[in-house]
């Protein structure tokens with residue numbers, strides 16, 4: 001009986017760790033229909049984006065995607081399809097704590113970019129960072 005328990009524990013520690021982070025698309029045609037979920041999965045000590053899908057606010061709220069924050073590079077994996085609205089792979093985080101996707105024209109030379117957050121409407125200069133500390137959403 002004891003051994004059985006031990007092996008169960010082993011299995012669960014090897015389980016895939018994944019969760020969903022909410023983001024908004026700053027390039028979507030509609031300002032009210034721009035919400036999407038990003039599935040992130042743990043690879044070693046890092047979190048990477050593996051999938052993205054459209055979601056409405058009500059469902060996002062019911063799923064409770066608004067609990068914890070996660071730190072990682074959030075690099076997209078090969079399967080990651082990009083934003084479901086504009087197909088961008090870019091991801092930014094506003095000072096309000098929310099994440100959003102954005103489109104860039106060509107390369108950003110300075111490492112800085114001016115963006116408007118689709119969550120709180122604030123415009124600001126964003127610096128490219130290696131790691132983000134993302135919150136689940138807060139809907």
Ligand SMILES: [Zn+2]
Pocket residue numbers: 024025026027028083084085086087088101102
């Ligand atoms: Zn987008």
Ligand SMILES: [Zn+2]
Pocket residue numbers: 094095096097098117118119120121122
């Ligand atoms: Zn914001």
